[in-house]
Amino acid sequence: MSATVYALIGFTAWALCLLIFMEVVRTYLVVTGRIPANGFSPDNAGLSPFMQRLARAHANCIEGLPIFGSLMALAIMTSRVSITDPLAYWFLAARIAQSVVHLTSTSATAVKVRFSAFAVQMAIGAYWAAALLVS
Numbered sequence: 280m281s282a283t284v285y286a287l288i289g290f291t292a293w294a295l296c297l298l299i300f301m302e303v304v305r306t307y308l309v310v311t312g313r314i315p316a317n318g319f320s321p322d323n324a325g326l327s328p329f330m331q332r333l334a335r336a337h338a339n340c341i342e343g344l345p346i347f348g349s350l351m352a353l354a355i356m357t358s359r360v361s362i363t364d365p366l367a368y369w370f371l372a373a374r375i376a377q378s379v380v381h382l383t384s385t386s387a388t389a390v391k392v393r394f395s396a397f398a399v400q401m402a403i404g405a406y407w408a409a410a411l412l413v414s
Contacts, residue, residue, distance in 0.1 A: 282364040283367045284360070285367070286363075290343075297337040301334060332381055333382060359414055362410045370400055373396045377400070380393040
């Protein structure tokens with residue numbers, strides 16, 4: 280399999296891991312009686328700041344998956360992974376880095392690092408889109 284295939288699987292699996300982690304914590308909160316089963320909001324409002332960041336990190340992945348995932352899928356489906364492969368792992372690393380920083384801190388420095396990781400993803404995505412259009 281190509282780097283693009285692995286990066287797409289990795290991106291999807293990362294979003295799934297964040298979701299599973301969030302749902303494990305939510306299940307624990309329900310089972311221990313701390314929160315009623317119908318007491319959660321999509322953004323985890325009313326829960327710890329970490330849980331709110333986790334919900335947002337997961338949402339960031341879900342928001343980006345159709346855009347970046349479709350570029351990778353298009354490259355795979357049209358046999359043009361030679362365009363996406365060289366930056367596929369860099370893209371995935373930037374995506375994971377953005378989430379990890381989001382989960383660990385909201386300091387000004389962390390927000391700058393998180394945005395930088397997102398900017399890397401946007402630049403790679405823009406390059407992929409342009410290269411796929413002209414090839």
